[in-house]
Amino acid sequence: MEMPRTAGSRRKDYNKTGPTESLPFRFETGLALYAKRTPRPFPPPFLSPPSGSFSDPLSTHHMSRDRRTFVNGELIRGLTNGDDAVYVSDMFIGANDGVGAWSTRPGGHAGLWSRLILHFWALEIEADAQRIRPAGQRYEPNPIEYLQKAYEQTIEATSKPNKWQGTTTATGAQLHYQKADSDPNAPATPLLYVTNLGDSQVLVLRPHDSELIYKTKEQWHWFDCPRQLGTNSPDTPRKNAVMDKVSIKENDVVLAMSDGVIDNLWEHEIIECVVSSIRKWESGEGGPSTGDRTGGAGGGMKFVADELVRAAKVIATDPFAESPFMEHAVEEGLAMEGAHITMRGKRSKQYRKLMQQYGLSFGFREPYQVILDAEIIRTADRFKMDLVAGLERTLQGQVKPMITQCSMRHLYAASKEPGMAAVIDQAKTYERRRCNHLPEDYPEPLSTKECLSSVVDPKGNKTNKHRYVVASQELEVRKLMRGVMGVPLVYINRSVMIMEPMAGATAENREREERQKFRDGLKGGRGSGSLKRKREEDEAGEKGAEGETTGEPKKTKKRKGPKGPNPLSVKKPKKRPEQAGEGSEPNAKPKRRRKHKSSAAKTGVSTDATDAAGEDDGDD
Ligand SMILES: [Zn+2]
Incomplete structure (x- = not known):
């Protein structure tokens, strides 16, 4: 499945314009995406035609293939990755995992849901953080309430003029701070508000100690069915989202990830990867920086994110690699077939x-x-x-x-x-x-x-x-x-x-059929014993499963031969014109070929394909 992730670390007193001006800490961010599937474009009215003059700075990642997308006249925040959405800013990072099954339904668009919820969530956070308050009243983040509002706005936005269905998990980490009440002069320390609904994850690492500080708990209805927001789901942020406040330190790394990473890397591997990537970055690897590289500063989070996704991808694409999901799957008694079911999305695929x-x-x-x-x-x-x-x-x-x-x-x-x-x-x-x-x-x-x-x-x-x-x-x-x-x-x-x-017998049969197709592809004709043809005949009236009638199969063959589905049949048209171009026998050849075919049809199930192929070679 997709594996967007964002990594954040914070720097103190970083002077920057924007909503975090008044906050003493900020995230230093980077993100990496890996989508197995190209995201579908957003439907109208969310999609505007691409503008030639400038591009959306938040949506220019090559994999997102986003054109400019709007909701309520505002550019949709974040990035889309398959059905998932990620967002990073210096006060909030999030990863929403859209449920891919919606893509098979008419009117289904999980990618829209995951992105819109994240978009509205980010806006709610900013709006509340920037609100002018009475003197003495301090801002206290309320992420679940923001998510609730985002959820409601998403329902509204996807209800008219068209109804778009989908569901998504939602996970995000908002950076704020705390001060000891007893001592007004005590320095502020960073405080992370982590909100979760479903099975995406936020991890907080302390690279200095190679230590995992915090991890969200996954929320499931049952295995493989996480809590989720959207069409027909009973879950709502107010009822089901969980929020934790996590005291963190400067240079801690906050990761927001969908299951693409978590399913493939064990925690210790994630920690190892982050720690070693930061070391590499500090020693000058991983590209140019925008300043001090200590602790992954100066752009190092992007490098860390890339490295992490790379590591996860290696596991995800290795059919023999063991992975946390596989272990979980073994516990659950799932049948194993290579890497194909190592992830939820993959299993469904x-x-x-x-x-x-x-x-x-x-x-x-x-x-x-x-x-x-x-x-x-x-x-x-x-x-x-x-x-x-x-x-x-x-x-x-x-x-x-x-x-x-x-x-x-x-x-x-x-x-x-x-x-x-x-x-x-x-x-x-x-x-x-x-x-x-x-x-x-x-x-x-x-x-x-x-x-x-x-x-x-x-x-x-x-x-x-x-x-x-x-x-x-x-x-x-x-x-x-x-x-x-x-x-x-x-x-x-x-x-x-x-x-x-x-099952073995079935798969074997299918393989035999594939081999047959392969030969047929070489031949340009179709074998007589293939199940596919049997089926076609069945459809043509449930008669003669063995294809004993000569007339009907002949017809099928004539039509099917030249445009066979096998890539190897591409070779065929090349051959044909050559042969035809030889001039002397343009009529003889097709005749001969037809003879092979009809003989194959007559003999029914026996395989004439090999003999015929041999003869064909002789002809050439
Ligand atoms: Zn019975």
Whole structure:
């Protein structure tokens, strides 16, 4: 996922214009971004066409690709990084982590939410800090209230003229100071107001002692679902945000980060990285400074931020690196597949990809038919999970929940247990899949394993005929289903919904299909045994899965051959004109080729691709 982060340190009595003039301390800031995904442009009315005359000084980072964005006639503060937003000023730094799932919904724009909340938050802080007060009344920051107002203004700004949906976490650190009440002449000391809602983080380090001073507590509804502000979320700043006051010292480093850094670097690694980067900076590395380099001053925070993001990126892109998220995931029993699920955003991306693969290779379509066993319905109830919402999040599409007769009977069998009435009522809302294991024939309901295997693979030929997704808590059921081709498997582990990686048989099949495509790409024709084609044929009327009819496949091939999806097929058009250009045989070649194709089609599943390729080479 994205990993914006900002690093701040403070310098005393730094004379600067702006809202912090009267404050005795200021942040020295730097920030670094790493977005896996290019941010989407903001929708109107927030986006104005780019101005050629000058650029927004707060939005010129090359990765943000921001054009000039406005709200209420004011330039939107901060930077966008994927769906996230970051902001740095000399009195406030923040990182809001927009929830990426919104990007798949119409009218969803988490990046807008994360940025607007941060923008309004920063404005509220400045406005209150600068307010003229009666003599003797000191300014006392109230960050949660600022965030509440920012939240309300964001709701308003995203409601009209268009409605834009999204959610975001919010984390920020405002720098202020304190004075001992007993001694009016005592010097002020810096005091940090850290506000958090969700799972982004603020860390405070003391590089001098290589020590972690403070860390925000992550707030979760359940694993992988942080508290968040926005559409349909019950969380609000006033109710749920937490604020801590942290006494800090000059030269402490304050980091505001989204999970991109925290998921990939352990605390000790973050500390090590910050400390060593500051040392490097002090010794003259990391680029030119604007002055004294001690403790990372004079522009060193930018270098520190860059180094930290670089370190996190190394871990994030290394499929074998261990990371805090991975450790957490192992604890949670998540299935591991390389680095692809090392981060929340990545896992969701991984699931999307998985479902795309199931779609391409096995013809899965929304709404996905999900067969639920009794136990997963009970488990969801135990964790107060909305099962259907969880399934839609995991499968990233609409679902049609289904339950078999036998599973229903499993629930009835437990109807005396507390809370079961509600569970049964819930289960009744799901579509009943008639498994035909009638009570007359089966006084006892079949086991989940027996019932589901007869429903999913009725002929026992290892085929998921009706393209079911199986959501089962039983390991034995999932084990069995892994042997059936193309069955997406879902279960709940400690309140986390997990989709298994493609099972060996399924993945192998997919690979074979890829290899086939590869060959076809070389050939310019399509192999006859590919599942993709089977699917196309299925769609054309659910007939002849093996493609025995010669007419229809031929047609498909003619059309598909030249613009095959495989990059290697790019080679093909090059060859063709050459061949055609040879002049003497322009007619003979296509004829011959067509002969290969039709023969392939006739022989059905057998692979003619290799022979044909050989012949083709001979031709050249
Ligand atoms: Zn049954």
